[in-house]
Amino acid sequence: MRVARVALDVPLCTLFDYAMPEEYRLAPDSLVGRRVVVPFGRARSVGIVLESDVEAHVAERRIRAIGRVFDDEPPLPGDVLEVLRFASDYYHHPVGQVLLNALPQKLRRVPVRDGSRATKAAAADTAQRVTPPAESAAAAPEPQLTGAQQRAVHAVLSSRDTFAPFVLHGVTGGGKTEVYLQVVAELLRRGRQALVLVPEINLTPQLTERFRGRFPGVTLVTLHSHLAEGERMRAWRAAQDGVAAVVIGTRLAVFAPLPRLGAIVVDEEHDASYKQQEGLRYSARDLALLRAKLRGVPVVLGSATPSLESYANAMGGRYRLLELPSRPGARLPAVRCLDTRGQRLWHGLSGALLEALQARLERGEQSLLFVNRRGYAPVLMCLACAWTSPCTRCSARLVLHTSERRLRCHYCGHEEAVTRVCPTCGNQDLTPAGHGTQRLESALREALPAARVLRIDRDTTRRRDAFATMQARIRANEVDILVGTQMLAKGHDFPRLTLVGVVNADGALYTSDFRASERLYAQLTQVAGRAGRSELAGEVLIQSNFPTHPLYEAVCRQDYAAFATGALDERRQLGFPPYSHHALLRAEAARRERVDDYLARAAEAGAALRFPVEIYDPVPPLVARVGGRERGQLLVQSSSRNELQRFLSAWYPQLEGTATRSVRWSLDVDPLEV
DNA sequence: AGCACGCCGACT
């Protein structure tokens, strides 16, 4: 029997066979990529047709008929289907869930009133239009490009309708965005759509403003997970209909249908946010490359600190490297380490850093203090018995938040009131240990009472629009010192900011995570890059007990190439990515033995398959218990991506087979943290 | 994932 094979949102690695509607017998291909409603179990579900007019895989008597075909809307285009199928295979995630999760929620559910004709609501969805752009507004002028920028724009644009991957390595403030803008300008002239990916939602408004300012007559939409459902739907449809000429979005936008796609930009391509950390654990950057390849268009990976993966590809000649080595109209900041060995620090601040802050205050310039911890102190400690505010549900410490007088777990959200007395020994002297943003904020208010201090972290920006409001205040010069976490490090442009202080970064120097140094280098470079972006000279002071560490020396010289070359050498010697490939089996359960049992069996079953892959012993992750659930993980490594993939495909059925309902497990291919 | 069926404890 000839059937259509339909993907459904169920955790099963299979498609489902359905009898095709009579009217599609003559043109079966036009069914592929269409949304359909099908009977499933005792209910009905929305599915996507992936194959049409193929021989059934199950007995004829079990086959039911497709209920409805949504023929009033365009089918998902071939490149999106192919990217999603690839993602399902490569990341070993059920194909139906991969496909359906790429759609706006409204398109995943069976319409309430589902007759044979389109409902009013469905018709309204297709007819809806995004707000038309203001035709009358004047476009912001195109600035004169530097030679390096011109060469970059030219290189990208000259690869007309052929796949061409570029790494745009530009120093912070080096004018990467201007390159994107001028590439997009030409694409628009050619009648094409541009897809611009950004790592996080906070960065969409400012980039969107910049694009809107430059292209006032053009329809631009944003796509990210915090959009209201209706808005997301409208933006998605505008992309699908070709109405939106520019789509700016976070990782999920890589799946947006774009009939006239002309190029893809992945801004801050090194950023970990491009990797989804649950469900389908895809890398939007990697899928962007695949998509560009399928469509035969250029893809630009932009960063001041490219990922070592991308940089290795550039060095190996697989990607083309474009450099923006200097800041147009400004100088790079001077970066220096402050030796804190043997120094008395005041709430974590050295005298030299306080003096530098004072000097900026007197000159009416802004400073940024970077602390990668929110809260007051990462732990409340009893000096008499070494009690350290443990979380009852996680293997982690409760963080002291003084402004709310609470102890809070940053892993599970558990909160309790601050105790005055040690719960184990009754000692009344509990001391905050370590430094968070709150502590630095209050220390600064005390040390520099004239300074207007603004703290920016996840706690102060929880409210909608809070971050945008704060940015406006900074631009309006209503703030002297910013205290914040990495939220402040990325992409922001504050012209009066001339000093960046880094309070405590040493922790990342000596961890077991082989990617820690890459992350630290990127983070310090990004945050340092906030200083001196206009004509005012910038200075960056990094407090450290290891001021001569090679990583800090590379950061101070702002020599990415030297850092990356050294780091890649090390990776090659150790046989780590990008010179090998990883997959991580994660498991969690309420009881420790369940996790350990499962992983031990999985390792055994894997070894019995006798593939050329290395299976490490199961280990607990850094935080082994979260929210009362025990976690464990098992690393698999291979020098061959293909062999690793073949192994995972063979292993998967056994992972399913050995799991009981009490163990939750998932595979993470190309994990960022191992 | 849902949603069934199916076999053992405290309750109107």
Added chain:
DNA sequence: GTCGGCGTGCTC
């Protein structure tokens, strides 16, 4: 005597 706990099994 039931209502209901969540352990397996199935969905084209």
